[in-house]
Amino acid sequence: MQKQQTLSRNQKIIFDLIDKSPEPMKAYSILFNVQKKGIKAPLQVYRALDKLIEIGKIHKIESRNAFIACQNSSCQISKATAFSICESCENVSEISNSKLSKYLSNFSDDSGMKYSKYNLEFFGLCKKCKSK
Amino acid sequence: MQKQQTLSRNQKIIFDLIDKSPEPMKAYSILFNVQKKGIKAPLQVYRALDKLIEIGKIHKIESRNAFIACQNSSCQISKATAFSICESCENVSEISNSKLSKYLSNFSDDSGMKYSKYNLEFFGLCKKCKSK
DNA sequence: CATGTAAATGTTATATTATTACATAGCGTT
DNA sequence: AACGCTATGTAATAATATAACATTTACATG
Ligand SMILES: [Zn+2]
Ligand SMILES: [Zn+2]
Ligand SMILES: [Zn+2]
Ligand SMILES: [Zn+2]
DSSP states (O other): OOOOOOOOHHHHHHHHHHHHOSSOBOHHHHHHHHGGGTOOSHHHHHHHHHHHHHTTSEEEEGGGTEEEEOSSSSOTTTTEEEEEEETTTOOEEEOOOHHHHHHHHTOOOTTOOEEEEEEEEEEEEOHHHHTO | OOOOOOOOHHHHHHHHHHHHOSSOBOHHHHHHHHGGGTOOSHHHHHHHHHHHHHTTSEEEEGGGTEEEEOSSSSOTTTTEEEEEEETTTOOEEEOOOHHHHHHHHTOOOTTOOEEEEEEEEEEEEOHHHHTO
């Protein structure tokens, strides 16, 4: 079990919003949505995002500059993330596949580099978009 | 063998610059460096970058918003990229490992999604930085 | 060689994403 | 109370990327 983090006010507002969203949210869309709750500036959003990422409650989809709630009941593995992204409808989901994560976590080559973290993004067409 | 692409003037200027750089280059740093050659606007840079990415001569390091020349003599596999990134010195190199690429290209899960492309970024400490 | 068309270029303005700098507030420990 | 730490507030600005529109170049093919 991992330590339960208590979220601060801004962190909670922003996490709840992202968590309810069916799709990854962009920072300024988050900002727009929380302005009625008193969060007025980009920096307030980015600070909360940074913290939420650090504790594994959300992840950043790098290729989209967007943020998604962790779909693994708060990623034990926030340092080992994998996503599938539909290039047609932009649906994103977190891949939870122990073989894959084991394979990548143990990956090493002859570069002498010690890999402590990875992020993998798969692209393709989701079931729905394929059948169109 | 893949079709030999002829680069246009701007594409060539920008590719040569990136190719000579020992580290990934950012778009506005590229812009700054090619202004003496007559490329004056961001869009000219981004258009060349888009094309170079499309034909596999360069890749974008998503987590860094930076661009690197393909280190696999023009990636047959520009749709299957893997990089190692040192979080201390920011050295980036392209991983060319046929087992890894085979594993990932063939990866599938029960989501019904057909993966046609992936990008993987490993993070850690390079040999040099580890021994400091 | 004229004509069509796709690709590339040039230019200005603007949108989007993210950080710097500085000031203040809350909270637990000593 | 004094300290250290985390979080917050606010303004300004930096960094990354695209939209819109006009023009030019390459080159196939009739
Ligand atoms: Zn997760
Ligand atoms: Zn889809
Ligand atoms: Zn490559
Ligand atoms: Zn290093």
